[in-house]
Amino acid sequence: MTSVVPSFELVAGAVESPVILHVPHSSREIPDEVRAGIVLGDAALERELDHLVDAHTAELAARAAGLSGVTPWRFVNRLSRLVVDPERFPDGREEMLAVGMGAVYTRTAHRGVLRPADTDPEPLLARYFRPYARAMSEAVAERLAVAGRVVIVDVHSYPSAALPYEMHGDGPRPAVCLGTDSFHTPAELVTAARDAFGEVGLDSPFSGTYVPLEFYGREPRVTALMVEIRRDTYMSEPGGAADAGLGRLASALARLVDAVSR
Numbered sequence: 001m002t003s004v005v006p007s008f009e010l011v012a013g014a015v016e017s018p019v020i021l022h023v024p025h026s027s028r029e030i031p032d033e034v035r036a037g038i039v040l041g042d043a044a045l046e047r048e049l050d051h052l053v054d055a056h057t058a059e060l061a062a063r064a065a066g067l068s069g070v071t072p073w074r075f076v077n078r079l080s081r082l083v084v085d086p087e088r089f090p091d092g093r094e095e096m097l098a099v100g101m102g103a104v105y106t107r108t109a110h111r112g113v114l115r116p117a118d119t120d121p122e123p124l125l126a127r128y129f130r131p132y133a134r135a136m137s138e139a140v141a142e143r144l145a146v147a148g149r150v151v152i153v154d155v156h157s158y159p160s161a162a163l164p165y166e167m168h169g170d171g172p173r174p175a176v177c178l179g180t181d182s183f184h185t186p187a188e189l190v191t192a193a194r195d196a197f198g199e200v201g202l203d204s205p206f207s208g209t210y211v212p213l214e215f216y217g218r219e220p221r222v223t224a225l226m227v228e229i230r231r232d233t234y235m236s237e238p239g240g241a242a243d244a245g246l247g248r249l250a251s252a253l254a255r256l257v258d259a260v261s262r
Contacts, residue, residue: 008132010139011074011173013065018147019061019072019257020139021065022210025081026058034083034124037115039205050239051109054157056246061155063250070261072153075139077132081105082114085169086136087154087210092177099165104128109163137212138186140222151189151260152224154179154210155253162230166205174201177234179209179226183217189225189260196256197227197249227253 013019028049030038040048058076065072077086088094088103100107100114104121121176143150158177162169176197178190194200209226231237234245 002005006078007128008135009074009078010135011062011065011076011077012245013071013073016147017059017070017072017261018143018149019070019151019153020092021061021072021074021253021257022136022152023054023058023061023074024086024154024210025052025054025156026056027078027080028053029078030080030083031173035219036152037119038082038194045049045257047238048082048108048114049080050064051159051163054155054241056235056242057155057157057229057237059212059242060229060234060246060253061248063168063247064253064257067251068257068261070258072257072261073139073143075136079128083130084124088092089128090125095163095167099145099167101165102184107165108218109165111164133212139213140215144221146218149221150223152209152211152222152225153219153253153260154207154226154254157231157234158228160230160238168207169205171204172201173205173230175230176200177204177206177230178202179207181209181211181224181229183220184211184222185209186223189223192259193225193227193256196259197252227256 055199084103090103094102096102104124106115106117106119132191140150178193178200206228209224211222215222234249235242
């Protein structure tokens with residue numbers, strides 16, 4: 001645990017690139033003052049992180065960036081989703097509130113207690129969620145101004161077996177799940193991902209994709225796709241080491257980046 005790791009990092013890509021690889025759930029880091037509000041003991045917290053962290057996705061995005069013909073930009077969350085989850089709606093629109101996993105989680109992946117149910121989320125939203133959202137919005141706006149369009153590729157992973165918190169975990173669990181949005185995900189973006197990854201499914205077990213609220217449902221020049229990679233295809237579950245699959249997936253992600261950069 002630490003209190004000095006930056007909340008997020010924007011890694012610059014090629015000036016002409018419209019692509020932002022967004023990596024929101026790769027970190028295990030929790031600042032000391034946030035750790036104090038989590039009721040789990042240290043061992044239980046490490047197990048929780050094993051289940052919920054999208055392990056190695058920051059490395060996956062970095063490798064893909066290095067392999068791409070036009071280097072994409074990367075926006076990486078450097079803190080755990082147990083601090084705040086930057087991809088949740090920060091209000092009543094968020095369906096995961098039903099299982100205690102809105103922008104500030106109060107329940108664990110197995111529906112145990114993570115924080116007291118009466119925890120006030122506002123301090124964490126003010127300290128971490130809103131600055132993250134502003135910075136991502138600024139990154140998108142800057143790419144729009146320079147490149148004229150933005151393609152957000154949301155890089156995630158998910159377990160091969162459903163966890164109790166999943167609200168739609170009884171559907172297919174393909175090697176790669178593509179999460180789409182009816183406004184922000186054009187058909188050609190899905191096609192490019194199919195061509196890059198091969199075996200994919202759509203919107204099961206997870207659907208949707210991240211677009212900063214400033215642009216969500218308003219700006220058609222901002223397109224987005226969530227790429228959810230099943231963890232057994234590249235690592236030991238839960239929370240274990242990466243294997244050779246990571247390199248294969250990095251090459252596939254680079255192919256997607258190249259296809260949508262043109």
